[in-house]
Amino acid sequence: MITECPVPRPESERVLLGHGAGGRLTAELLERTILPAFGGQDGPLEDASPLPGLGELVMTTDGFVVSPLFFPGGDIGSLAVHGTVNDLAMRGAAPIALSVALIVEEGLELGLLEAVLRSLGKAAQEAGVPVITGDTKVVGRGAADQVFITTTGIGRRLPGLTPSAAGAHPGDAVLLSGPIGLHGTAVLSTREGLGFEADIASDSRPLHRLVAALSPLGDRLRVLRDPTRGGLAAALNEIARDSAVAVDIDEGTVPVPEPVAAACDILGLDPLHVANEGCMVVFVAPDAADAALAALRSLPEGSGAVRIGKVLPADGHPGRVVMRTAVGARRVMDMPLGEQLPRIC
Amino acid sequence: MITECPVPRPESERVLLGHGAGGRLTAELLERTILPAFGGQDGPLEDASPLPGLGELVMTTDGFVVSPLFFPGGDIGSLAVHGTVNDLAMRGAAPIALSVALIVEEGLELGLLEAVLRSLGKAAQEAGVPVITGDTKVVGRGAADQVFITTTGIGRRLPGLTPSAAGAHPGDAVLLSGPIGLHGTAVLSTREGLGFEADIASDSRPLHRLVAALSPLGDRLRVLRDPTRGGLAAALNEIARDSAVAVDIDEGTVPVPEPVAAACDILGLDPLHVANEGCMVVFVAPDAADAALAALRSLPEGSGAVRIGKVLPADGHPGRVVMRTAVGARRVMDMPLGEQLPRIC
Structure with a gap:
């Protein structure tokens, strides 16, 4: 029945840590695997993209998997807000709404989860952006590491700003x-x-x-x-x-x-x-x-x-x-x- | 330095699998832990919520952690599209854009990832909604189970429709x-x-x-x-x-x-x-x-x-x-x- 499951490939063709590192391997994964799968869609995947027919609104999404959860200067909760707000900002947009999806490992201390969420809520409030929707999934012990957070943001472009990675000119x-x-x-x-x-x-x-x-x-x-x-x-x-x-x-x-x-x-x-x-x-x-x-x-x-x-x-x-x-x-x-x-x- | 990390709680106060099951424990987690953390925000978390100041647009997010990845009638890729399109639809909205965030376990066969993403792309195309932005994180072996997908959707409400879980009347x-x-x-x-x-x-x-x-x-x-x-x-x-x-x-x-x-x-x-x-x-x-x-x-x-x-x-x-x-x-x-x-x- 499971006809879509492909024939296994050689050991070498597996996902490496470097595929998520933001460097050349990430670019290869995007170009060879991800973009072709979405080939019939609306152009390349970018960090923040305009909503179709609503060009003043942009959307971005990011998964946060930082370990440890708490570190000097922040934690996974505040980071999930800052990273998403900043992806919007880099397209010249002010944040107007966030969504938050949690994947939690069974057995995580509720107090730790509360601390992460309080920090997330505080960071959102300080950035002036509401969290309007969310989701929580729990997976068994060992199927995730503590908690992963995926934050998605919607922003509105500031009038007159159209910064783009393709916008640099000689002399700038x-x-x-x-x-x-x-x-x-x-x-x-x-x-x-x-x-x-x-x-x-x-x-x-x-x-x-x-x-x-x-x-x-x-x-x-x-x-x-x-x-x-x-x-x-x-x-x-x-x-x-x-x-x-x-x-x-x-x-x-x-x-x-x-x-x-x-x-x-x-x-x-x-x-x-x-x-x-x-x-x-x-x-x-x-x-x-x-x-x-x-x-x-x-x-x-x-x-x-x-x-x-x-x-x-x-x-x-x-x-x-x-x-x-x-x-x-x-x-x-x-x-x-x-x-x-x-x-x- | 890590002053925000809380004192550990008793063993009993830990996240259980049932906290993610959609029943009474999920409701308790929402009411006791998640909503208070976002207390300064914009009201309750719902499956799909209006964007502030843009009430005709709604946003929803969902993490997908299904195991196995492929099953009769679908796979995690198509499910991630259908689940999100349906959350929008339940608010009377047609989907206008999706984002896709992947958390991948190191060592996953690239062929398997490709098959999942092809299915996701196909499901999005069949639903008539573009995937406009995305993110990929890779975690070490054993820190996740194969691949988790968080899909966020933006939809536009169909004119005249305002279905709500609070909308039932006697006689309906x-x-x-x-x-x-x-x-x-x-x-x-x-x-x-x-x-x-x-x-x-x-x-x-x-x-x-x-x-x-x-x-x-x-x-x-x-x-x-x-x-x-x-x-x-x-x-x-x-x-x-x-x-x-x-x-x-x-x-x-x-x-x-x-x-x-x-x-x-x-x-x-x-x-x-x-x-x-x-x-x-x-x-x-x-x-x-x-x-x-x-x-x-x-x-x-x-x-x-x-x-x-x-x-x-x-x-x-x-x-x-x-x-x-x-x-x-x-x-x-x-x-x-x-x-x-x-x-x-």
Whole structure:
């Protein structure tokens, strides 16, 4: 009867942790497996997409599987709100409603679930967005790990804003709203008991107010992207590829907090590949760079905003991101391949 | 540093499988744990809720954790589409967009994932709704069971339709669009290898075309509810409770296919408690009953529609559902307590 169940494939063709890491393996999974399955549908899957016939409304969805559930600076509940609010914000949209679907492992302490949900509710309230619908499924012990949360958000685009990963132009300034590497190293340090937890807290926070502060820029605001899985390197590579430009980054300007650098050194991680949950890259027209920096710095969550580089013509290398080091050397900033930090969000 | 993590509670206060079963334990979890956490928000969590300020649009979300992934009559991919389309339909809405979030266990065969996604894509196309955005997370072996899918849907209400679980009036006719018990017994039989798979296939299917066929009834269409987790008994009890009425069901009219009755007998299940994924209960004004039955029967998915009972005044027992048996006896049809069939959807 079960005619649709396919013939098993060789061992090698299995899902790897890296398929969920936001790097090259994720892109392959999307292109080879996911998009063809939805081939008759409405174009590519994006982080946040316009509702058909209602272009001012955008929709985004994200599963949260972070381990441990609680970490310095946040927890899976607040993260589920911030991640979704930020996916909407990166399309220039203010959040208007969230849904929350829980998959809970049998035997989870109710008190832990309550704490996660209280944090989620508080984060939603602070972001000014209601949770309007939800679902709860329980699976047996060992069929899930504690609790997974899938949050879906609907947002309304701010008038005049149409940021897109394909919107970068040669000459544009590249800004970053705050330091990188805090979320990933905070979660990893807590999970592995590495002892950095006293010095590093996740940057998990909503970014929609920063985007609202940038809205007077109109179409001079070219690209917004929050460097989550895959880190700053993945975000810049995706923008360079989708805009068919080159991006030139000045290494010395990229803010990496000292404890993050120390943790990455010990763990063998590149801070450029580590997930963030509370900063964003902003590409703006050259004449808007100073106004954009001032707008970002006018809010606490943007107080560390800096200019980190600029967009160059592709010159035969569309999609290339190059880092200029302090001594003047140049190296290519590659797209991360696979999984550095499983279950970081 | 991890100050929000609560003090552990006694062993008894843990999440049970029954908390996800759609019965009394689910209602308790909602009332005691979930709703208070979102207390500052926008009212109760419902299966599908209006978007704030955009009342013609409704949103619903559902996690799908069914095991096995493939079963007679469907699979987790098609089920994820049908379940979400039907939640929208039960609010009188046509689906306009879906999002799909995957949580995948490391090591899952890519061929299996592809088959699930192809089925999901096909079901969406057949329902006429695009998948516009998505997300994929991968967790380590043993941290999830193969693949979980959370589908969120946005729908637009059909003009003039405002069905609600609180909308039943004394005198209303209670209709059922098709036979009950097929989905739950098909999944359970496949999972446990009970051998009923040759005779029973899930009724998983979209119901939005049936709802469209009922739309000429306008406000004489009082309630729509698909009896999924908790079965027909849970659906009728929820409606009776929310409408503060009594419901009187004629046992002999409730269509239970013979193989379903045989399977339930052997398994010790009550067909009234078994989940369905392709039928719905419809409450209509008395003078609309014949028109509603004719509209339902005009489509293949409603060809087995029947009248199964009527709404009575509460008479001091609001929320009571009573079943009249063939010999004229009357028994209360209780809300199922907890879990009969874990991971049925």
